[in-house]
Amino acid sequence: xxxxxxxxxxxxxxxxxxxxxxxxxxxxxxxxxxxxxxxxxxxxxxxxxxxxxxxxxxxxxxxxxxxxxxxxxxxxxxxxxxxxxxxxxxxxxxxxxxxxxxxxxxxxxxxxxxxxxxxxxxxxxxxxxxxxxxxxxxxxxxxxxxxxxxxxxxxxxxxxxxxxxxxxxxxxxxxxxxxxxxxxxxxxxxxxxxxxxxxxxxxxxxxxxxxxxxxxxxxxxxxxxxxxxxxxxxxxxxxxxxxxxxxxxxxxxxxxxxxxxxxxxxxxxxxxxxxxxxxxxxxxxxxxxxxxxxxxxxxxxxxxxxxxxxxxxxxxxxxxxxxxxxxxxxxxxxxxxxxxxxxxxxxxxxxxxxxxxxxxxxxxxx
Amino acid sequence: xxxxxxxxxxxxxxxxxxxxxxxxxxxxxxxxxxxxxxxxxxxxxxxxxxxxxxxxxxxxxxxxxxxxxxxxxxxxxxxxxxxxxxxxxxxxxxxxxxxxxxxxxxxxxxxxxxxxxxxxxxxxxxxxxxxxxxxxxxxxxxxxxxxxxxxxxxxxxxxxxxxxxxxxxxxxxxxxxxxxxxxxxxxxxxxxxxxxxxxxxxxxxxxxxxxxxxxxxxxxxxxxxxxxxxxxxxxxxxxxxxxxxxxxxxxxxxxxxxxxxxxxxxxxxxxxxxxxxxxxxxxxxxxxxxxxxxxxxxxxxxxxxxxxxxxxxxxxxxxxxxxxxxxxxxxxxxxxxxxxxxxxxxxxxxxxxxxxxx
Numbered sequence: 078x079x080x081x082x083x084x085x086x087x088x089x090x091x092x093x094x095x096x097x098x099x100x101x102x103x104x105x106x107x108x109x110x111x112x113x114x115x116x117x118x119x120x121x122x123x124x125x126x127x128x129x130x131x132x133x134x135x136x137x138x139x140x141x142x143x144x145x146x147x148x149x150x151x152x153x154x155x156x157x158x159x160x161x162x163x164x165x166x167x168x169x170x171x172x173x174x175x176x177x178x179x180x181x182x183x184x185x186x187x188x189x190x191x192x193x194x195x196x197x198x199x200x201x202x203x204x205x206x207x208x209x210x211x212x213x214x215x216x217x218x219x220x221x222x223x224x225x226x227x228x229x230x231x232x233x234x235x236x237x238x239x240x241x242x243x244x245x246x247x248x249x250x251x252x253x254x255x256x257x258x259x260x261x262x263x264x265x266x267x268x269x270x271x272x273x274x275x276x277x278x279x280x281x282x283x284x285x286x287x288x289x290x291x292x293x294x295x296x297x298x299x300x301x302x303x304x305x306x307x308x309x310x311x312x313x314x315x316x317x318x319x320x321x322x323x324x325x326x327x328x329x330x331x332x333x334x335x336x337x338x339x340x341x342x343x344x345x346x347x348x349x350x351x352x353x354x355x356x357x358x359x360x361x362x363x364x365x366x367x368x369x370x371x372x373x374x375x376x377x378x379x380x381x382x383x384x385x386x387x388x389x390x391x392x393x394x395x396x397x398x399x400x401x402x403x404x405x406x407x408x409x410x411x412x413x414x415x416x417x418x419x420x421x422x423x424x425x426x427x428x429x430x431x432x433x434x435x436x437x438x439x440x441x442x443x
Numbered sequence: 444x445x446x447x448x449x450x451x452x453x454x455x456x457x458x459x460x461x462x463x464x465x466x467x468x469x470x471x472x473x474x475x476x477x478x479x480x481x482x483x484x485x486x487x488x489x490x491x492x493x494x495x496x497x498x499x500x501x502x503x504x505x506x507x508x509x510x511x512x513x514x515x516x517x518x519x520x521x522x523x524x525x526x527x528x529x530x531x532x533x534x535x536x537x538x539x540x541x542x543x544x545x546x547x548x549x550x551x552x553x554x555x556x557x558x559x560x561x562x563x564x565x566x567x568x569x570x571x572x573x574x575x576x577x578x579x580x581x582x583x584x585x586x587x588x589x590x591x592x593x594x595x596x597x598x599x600x601x602x603x604x605x606x607x608x609x610x611x612x613x614x615x616x617x618x619x620x621x622x623x624x625x626x627x628x629x630x631x632x633x634x635x636x637x638x639x640x641x642x643x644x645x646x647x648x649x650x651x652x653x654x655x656x657x658x659x660x661x662x663x664x665x666x667x668x669x670x671x672x673x674x675x676x677x678x679x680x681x682x683x684x685x686x687x688x689x690x691x692x693x694x695x696x697x698x699x700x701x702x703x704x705x706x707x708x709x710x711x712x713x714x715x716x717x718x719x720x721x722x723x724x725x726x727x728x729x730x731x732x733x734x735x736x737x738x739x740x741x742x743x744x745x746x747x748x749x750x751x752x753x754x755x756x757x758x759x760x761x762x763x764x765x766x767x768x769x770x771x772x773x774x775x776x777x778x779x780x781x782x783x784x785x786x787x788x789x790x791x792x793x794x795x796x797x798x799x800x801x
Contacts, residue, residue, distance in 0.1 A: 116554070118557050118558045146661075231704070262704045264700055265703060265766065270660075272651075272665065273651055273663070273667065274665070285447045285449075297658055301657050302656065305657055308563045309563075309565075324560070325558070439706050443764070
């Protein structure tokens with residue numbers, strides 16, 4: 078019975094959809110596909126906050142649905158297809174791993190608009206958007222290079238994709254700039270969200286001498302693991318990831334990268350309502366407000382805090398690019414010459430970054 | 444050879460990593476020995492983790508948290524027990540539903556407890572034993588729950604093999620019709636076993652949220668319950684092998700993270716691991732059992748040939764995905780064990796519905 082109603086309404090929407098919406102009779106329907114649970118305290122939490130912000134902004138004019146913890150792969154196709162069949166006008170797919178699935182489903186539903194986060198494949202009805210998290214990583218690296226005493230920085234990485242590799246490079250370049258002896262130990266967790274594994278990874282890095290832990294996974298578990306190590310007499314520093322994670326300040330969390338998707342989501346919803354939506358590629362950083370740097374706590378020396386804040390200001394104003402030459406690749410070949418900044422797209426660009434910079438000793442897993 | 448890995452810390456963290464899955468698995472083992480297949484381990488674990496976490500935060504005492512977690516897990520299990528034993532619903536479907544229900548319930552209860560750190564649960568420095576070189580830091584300097592877990596495993600072994608009640612439970616699991624004819628109360632025995640399983644799963648979940656992570660997040664268990672189910676099969680329903688299985692599964696997680704952090708490729712280490720295992724088994728065979736059975740020689744030879752194979756593969760310089768093989772290894776081990784024991788040992792009435800009228 079339910080299925081029949083669903084199909085009937087889907088058919089009706091397909092036939093009448095555009096007309097009804099353009100007249101503004103029905104609410105605009107938004108779908109959100111989340112890679113983790115909305116309660117992860119990090120990445121998905123912030124995307125959900127932006128969803129709530131859209132609801133608060135438009136009230137009854139929008140209707141949102143979301144599905145959380147959707148595995149990257151065939152399951153995502155099912156979820157997106159169902160949302161499209163239920164009459165969604167705009168679907169946000171919020172993880173890199175949904176890239177091919179988004180393109181696939183979008184081809185089947187030319188009238189539904191899709192927004193894919195952090196990917197690089199566009200279509201007439203698929204926009205891509207991402208934030209320049211690497212600007213925040215540069216600030217983290219700067220602070221990490223100053224405050225580490227063991228000169229070992231631990232990095233919990235998720236998957237070997239350009240976005241994560243950019244973050245590692247940006248952090249390493251700026252840590253080495255202030256501390257030539259710094260060494261990065263990198264663990265690939267191969268998950269976006271697995272609190273037990275993330276906590277275990279943090280514990281292993283601490284055991285192997287790291288006293289600063291950077292994470293590119295979505296839960297607060299590494300923060301809690303570091304806090305537990307501090308309770309036991311250690312002094313470990315961490316940075317909030319994707320969300321501010323202020324509960325873990327002032328130690329171990331000394332600052333954070335905050336993703337603020339709300340203005341973008343509101344603007345794109347408005348575009349759908351006004352029928353001005355076009356496929357585009359958005360990549361905003363600290364300057365545009367998509368990347369925020371959380372409060373730098375007083376647990377770190379005042380002069381480090383001041384220089385980090387100065388860097389944030391220069392990044393925001395566009396006076397400084399986080400990848401400014403001279404920078405060599407890991408194999409010693411020249412990537413950027415003196416004063417040259419990395420380009421967004423093209424050969425050896427930021428968008429497709431698949432190499433480490435000189436000085437990192439690990440290898441990117443294949 | 445070890446790089447920056449400290450073997451003592453590695454073995455010590457192996458015991459910690461194995462504890463949650465060991466707790467959940469030993470509970471499920473008792474449930475399955477009584478002839479019930481409860482696939483809801485994941486749901487009971489996550490319920491235990493949030494109930495225990497809330498109790499620990501409210502009272503400030505991790506111990507009360509664990510007690511609450513055991514009750515929470517047992518309550519979830521009782522729900523399963525009533526549905527499957529009294530209302531005779533399908534065990535597989537009910538178990539899966541229990542997992543879904545538990546995940547949703549925990550997410551609901553967890554609202555307001557995200558990003559909160561659990562009260563600290565200090566390690567237990569056991570005097571004298573903890574001071575033994577090498578063994579002390581590995582075995583005797585953990586938090587008390589590690590020992591609670593080991594005690595439960597030992598207790599279950601004793602219960603199943605040495606007590607009358609354990610014999611009754613096994614009888615119920617092997618052939619419930621016969622047990623019923625002998626006058627044993629099949630449903631009562633099974634309900635008790637199911638609740639014990641739930642309590643253990645709850646403890647395992649709470650170990651994650653209170654000790655190992657130590658915070659609560661949605662989907663915290665991330666599949667640990669399913670691994671616990673796999674361990675029970677790996678262990679062929681025997682508590683001793685279950686301990687080994689939990690340490691293999693836990694050890695692989697820890698080893699893989701350690702190797703990565705130290706920047707050591709697995710392939711460089713693999714021949715050593717296989718070689719050491721072969722030698723250890725050989726020594727054990729010569730000194731303890733004082734005879735070399737054909738079986739033992741086969742096992743030693745296969746480990747030795749694994750070592751040769753691994754070093755040969757390495758010499759050829761072919762590509763090798765460390766992560767893939769390490770993640771898959773516990774499951775490969777399960778398959779190998781199942782092949783060796785030919786899937787024997789499953790309780791006769793496992794998963795079958797019992798009704799006294801038939």
